[in-house]
Amino acid sequence: MLRTLTLLAALSLPVSALPADQDPLLKALKTELDRSFSKLKDAEKVPLYFLHYGATDTDYHQVGATLGALSYENSGRERRLDADARFGSPALDNTHELKGAQARQNTREQAAIDLPLGDDEAAIRARAWELTDAAYKAALDRYAKVRTNIGVTAEEKDKSGDFSPASAETFYSPVRLPELDKAGYRGMARRLSAKFKKHGFIIRSGVSLNASAVNRYMVNSEGSAVVTGNNYLYLSYYLTARTKDGMDLSRGKFYHSDGPAGIPGEAEIAADIDRSVSELAALLGSEPSEPLSVPAILDGPAAGLFFHEIFGHRIEGHRQKSESEGQTFAKMIGQRIMPEFLRVYDDPSVREVRGQFLRGYYTHDDEAVKAARASLVENGVLKGFLMGRTPIEGFPSSNGHGRRSAGKGAVARQGNLIVEASATVPYPELRGMLLEEIKKSGKPYGLLIKDIYGGFTITQRVLPQSFTVQVLLAYKVYADGRPDEAVRGLNLIGTPIQTFSRIKAAADDAGVFNGDCGAESGWVPVSAVSPSLLFSEIETEKVSKSNNKPPLLPPPYAEGQGGKI
């Protein structure tokens, strides 16, 4: 089961302070990697054929405010090191999937360690040595398990091997945390968060700013030495309310960028907050939705996230050969899987779309492979997969999508998933087409879905190959000209292939979703871009709810507001 959370955003501002050969961390990692590999490669009967170090150096500042006062303000720095060791050969190594009763051991969890923050080579190497020994022993142990497992389980269909070749990459472009007007952000967070005090129906709210400079260091026994940095900065707010029937509702917004200049001014955010407050009030006054199957429009960013969930995760290469995965698209290369007017690709090397920042941008993935465009769907026909260095039949090499967060082994993941339409209409026309679909379907109304929360998509074979996506903001659209009405308490459900076949048209816009995506290899920053899409039919179910009563007393500052919305 995979989960995507709507979270943060940002891009990179290269500040090459030092030439690569003078970077103490890079130097220490290279020296220790070379020493370890030369001494360890033949230390056991089975050869160690590959060793990789990946260090993630994060420098951050964050501040949050609630109801006009700061709730936290922290700065910090951390450096985590991962070590990946491979025994055997690229054809069969310790990362090979275990089958049968051992399959539950197929976790990507691995040991990671905190590295010193400074430049002292001896201290850095001491920690790297500790981790290398642990990684070496763990890999050796797993290799033995893999060998036995292969002997006692059924033959595999896909004989593509465990590790694909890649060229040695050399790249050096670290970033530094941009100068931040901390006092300015403090003041802005206080003022913006105080706005919620005017509304007694809001039970929780907050404003926060989060800035981080993430530098990834990678060295491996193939000679790669990559240092690549991204700046991520976002400002966000949220507000929640609870209905009398015990349903928690929320609104909120994230403004993602790679630097302070990309964050809108206070007045613009304040206006967005006012709009969110009105939306939450409308949701609070609305009736819970009953299960439906109606025509619908998914607005741009929501459509992007929708594609990320129901398509992107199913197109991750390693899933196509895993014996525990549903393999929805594994054998469909060359086949039509969605309307002819749609093209889908994932390109992490794109920094922005129509001036909008993409948080999924990177130069190299976490396996030191250069980011490249992965063509996934052309004219509605499936063309390829997202590939890390785990080959699959017909796709022997990586396209730079092997990703992870510290403490996990890399697998194929999304970066910037981009959906484009060759035939588009202006948005008002798309709405007109929705009204036509509603009339045609004979349903009393359709749905206009403005905002969704990640939700989850099931790709594992033991469960139905379906998706559930939680709707945060949607309206009923009536064909008879009545004004739109807010509706709450619904999830979008379905199976991917059927859902794609119901896409009827696309608008000429491009909505960008920026967030963090979580899966077996950890949390990675991603973007998803899509035009607004019209579906002839989309199915919904009721949401599960907390069933908690709203607070018995109004918030103390709202005494006298009469508890009214």
Add this chain to the structure above:
Amino acid sequence: MKARLCVLLTLLLATPAAADRTLDAMRDELERTMSRLAMPGMQKAYFASYLLSDSTDYAVSASFGELVDSGTPVSRGAAAEIRIGGRSFDSSGYAGSDFRSFRPVTGGAVIEDDYDAVRAALWALSDHAYKTALEKHAQKKAYSEKKGIKELYGDLSVEKKVSVLEKVRPAPEFPKESWESRVKELSSVFRGYPGVQSSEVRVECTRRVNRFVNSEGTRYRVNADKAHFYVYAEVQTPEGLKVSDRRELHWPSCADIPDQKELLAEVGGFARLMDGLSRSPAGEVYLGPVLFEGGAAAEFIAQLFVRGISFPRRAWADNEDYLKYYIDKGGLTERVGMRVLPGFISVHDDPAETAAAGKPLAGHYSVDSEGVRPGRLELVKSGRLANVYMSRGPVKDFSSSNGHGRAALNEFPSGRPGNVFVTSRKTAPAAELKKRLLELAAEQELDYAVIVRRLASETTLDLENILAAPVLAWKVYRDGREELINGVEFTGVTYRALRDIVLTSDEPYIYNYYQPGPYAMSRGSVAASIVSPSAVLVQEMELKRTDRKPDRAPYIGHPFFADNGGKK
């Protein structure tokens, strides 16, 4: 002397406070909760309290000469307690079937003293606490009726209304850059010890202010600063057994942290011993006298005695079999009036003391977590147990608190120590103790006796295992020669070991530590001190080899020592 002066100053400054809007917010919201928080047709709270704990944590750590962490997080934790029912029977002390959620209702609050925002945080917690308490009260009542429980001693004792408002101390001085270079220097001591595979040094200095109000009119605002020094090291014995230890030093304020020279000596001493362990032989099965020295003497008292008379009252739970895994109860708490120590030993606790033998005591406090003032408490008179640590939860032998209801923010208060003073009338100088140890061993025709100078942490204990394994133990041969050994654990330890103390040293040892709490799922710890003889000789104890399995030695040498030919 210095510490006494500090107390005097604190008392002088504890004059009626200037405006404290945070305390006002707590009082006002508490009043609203008591008067108006009600579910239609249900009972209102009969008791409520709020605790706010403000912390600024300065922390610096380093490994092998380089920084690993340096930060200063600021936080404010909030807890709301609401009780439904009455003093004789209320919603408290019932875990039901969910031990994970058996903890106070807590959350964060704004870190600024903003009246509205602080009240709002307490409002949200109160709503949750009230609804939870209503459910717990009904469930507990049903449980009590189902079980036909007759032995009820009440749930909340009557205590005096107290108001303690200390002046908030200014933030301590913690020059970050200077500490960064100090900690780096301290951690680089390990560059001289090739036997140590992994190490870390950490200094923490916490400025803390706790504010509390309850519906009985009690309130306090107290400074609860603290400082810690940790040194961690991991070694591997010749047989491959991994042994790690963390030397901990605690003080009641950042100003008490000793100078660099003293800390360097601490780290050096610790590193030398751990390095020694990497070359030490494995210990064997042993039955005979054991001498606990220095820290181990205090740890022996802390683990067997102090823990034994703490947590006298255990919560109820649907599945009683599980209680022992999740909620601790002091094994000596029902032995009031009985012999628990030899007749020559007496023990008392006095949280009012701030120093002993010139050293600051971490266990000092003026009011406990529940707002009850402690006094001098006689615990053991000539070997007989006179009192146990009491919070406001009555038990069979005691119906009221003795000012020892203590807890971290995430735990319910329970009876726990402050400053424990152990006095012995049968003492001898340290050298004499070692001689006596060897005599006892000779009487039993043993080739050697055992000295323990460090025990593993109290957090490793459970109901069956009441004394932690020795980390640093030596064989002492008849000629007095000592040999460091590894890989042994106590076996068959009962509280009898306390009564088997035959002799103590005449020197006091001041041991500041953190007592882990009774709840496995929400364990916090409270600062305490033990002032006890620096050595304790026990007639007979049993040691066995550890059941832990060894690991393979590292495939290649440590880069620093390998590159330097194993030398400094």
